Amino acid sequence: MSSTSSPALAGLHDRAVLAERFGRDPELHLFELGDLDEPFWSRTAWYTVSADGPVALLYAVGEVPTLLGLARPQHADGLAGLLRAMRPVLPRRMLAHLTGGGVNALAPEYRVEQRTAMLRMALTDRAALAPHLGRGAGPVAALGAADLPDLLALFAAGYPGNWFDERMLTAGPYVGVRDDAGRLIATAGVHVSSSARRVAVIGNVTTHPDARGQGLAAACTARLCELLTEAGADHIGLNVRADHPTALALYRRLGFTTVTPYDEALLTAI
Structure with missing residues (x-):
């Protein structure tokens, strides 16, 4: 084997x-x-090219699969090598979440249709949540399957195009605030919540355009973090656009700090 050969791709199943x-x-x-x-594990495929290097995940749900490959800067070259080795198993179209130039590693064979600079943030100061608990126009209450129509209406008004699977309402906590007329005007929920792994990822934090500026998003997110902490989550995080100063300021007030920047890109094979 020549020194320029690509490392062998290996699947991980344990x-x-x-x-x-x-x-x-x-x-x-x-x-x-x-x-x-579950319900995620059975829809995943995991790959690496070394025993201790980066691992990439292919998540096959919906029409556009997701490729997830995050690594610290010192492992950026290892991630690029892994992504190049994965080209034979990659779908023709995918949504990629990649750090450290990962998108560029695929660029010779994939066209970037859309690219967004993102930040992964993690809750590192839980004491910062306290000032926001109990604040807002109404009580922050748990949501369930019966609230699905109202939740979808809120997303349509305040967060069109967001990623939401209705199973999230039962797989992990969702909370919300209603106005005096009973209309759902703010919410926060989870994308992933695992009691076994003691982790959670917050998502779909939304406030109706008519109700912004009242601290509702902060109140919902703080209460959600409180519930997740009570349920045993040692690590709570979220993803946010790097060019969204209002959201960034909100999460920083709530005690979140940046873990890593990454790119979210819609890629299509050339």
Whole structure:
């Protein structure tokens, strides 16, 4: 084998091995740890090219699969090598979440249709939540399956195009605030919540345009973090656009700090 040969791609199938690897840096790998549980696990495929290097995840749900590959800067070259080795198994179209130039590693064979600079953030100061608990126009209450129509209406008004699977309402906590007329005007929920891995990823934080500026998003997010903490989550995180100063300021007030920047890109094979 020549020195320029690509490393051999290997699939990973042992959840315990994956949990140990991701557990070394849980705030970076919140989604991966959560995806080791059902209903996600059976829809995942995991790849690496080394015993201790980066691991990439292919999540096959919906029309556009998701590729997830996050690594610290010192492992950026290893991630790029892994992504190049994965080209034979990658779908023709995918949504990629990649750190450290990962998108560029695929660029020769994939066209970037859309690219967004994102930040992974983690809750590192839980004391910062306290001032926001109990605030807002109404009480923050738990949501369930019966609230689905109201939740979808809120997303349509305040967060069109968001990613939401109705199973999230029962897989993890969702909370919301209603106005005096009973209309749902703010919410916060989870993308992934694993009691076994003690991790959670917050998502779909939304306030109706008519109700913004009242602290409702902060109240919902703070209460959600409180519930997740009570349920045993040691690591709580979220993803946010790097160019969204209002959201960034909100999460920083609530005690979140940046774990890593990454790119979210819609890629299509050339």
